[in-house]
Amino acid sequence: MSTKICAEADIAVDSPMRVVVDGIAVAVVKDSAGTVHAIGDTCTHGDISLSEGFVEDGTLECWAHGSKFELTTGKPLTLPAYEPVPVFRVEIIDGDVFVDTSDVLASN
Ligand code: FES
Numbered sequence: 116m117s118t119k120i121c122a123e124a125d126i127a128v129d130s131p132m133r134v135v136v137d138g139i140a141v142a143v144v145k146d147s148a149g150t151v152h153a154i155g156d157t158c159t160h161g162d163i164s165l166s167e168g169f170v171e172d173g174t175l176e177c178w179a180h181g182s183k184f185e186l187t188t189g190k191p192l193t194l195p196a197y198e199p200v201p202v203f204r205v206e207i208i209d210g211d212v213f214v215d216t217s218d219v220l221a222s223n
Contacts, residue, residue: 117206117213124210126151131175133166139216141203142166144175144186151207152186153214155200159191165200 118136126132126145133156134141140156142165156165158177165184169176174183174192182196189199204218 116217117204117215120212120214122210123151123207123212126212129170131166131168131170133164134214136203136214136216140164141214141216142175143205143212143214144170146170146173146186151205151212153203153205154184154186154189155202157200158182158184158196159198159200160196 120134128145128147132143134143141153142156144152158165160182161179163177163179165175165177168178173186175186176183180195182191183193184191184200189202191197202220204215204220206213
């Protein structure tokens with residue numbers, strides 16, 4: 116089931132936002148092209164919130180040790196993390212952002 120997060124206009128480009136949907140921490144990111152992504156917020160290397168990290172070249176970088184997770188696939192492109200984070204379905208309906216944590220688009 117999709118859950119309304121906020122208005123799309125409330126998300127600043129390259130400024131990750133942490134939300135909890137159905138008990139799952141999610142990092143919501145609007146990339147420089149304006150596409151909104153939702154990926155698991157917890158780094159797979161340690162208990163770090165990825166939404167406190169940095170957006171760069173289609174990735175969200177963990178501030179702790181620098182692993183960069185691809186926004187479209189959840190895959191870490193750089194060590195030390197080697198397990199992906201889940202990627203959730205995002206819908207924009209009438210200017211509002213909806214995230215569906217039951218619909219994992221990519222997790223491997
Ligand atoms: S905790 Fe994220 S890279 Fe180490």
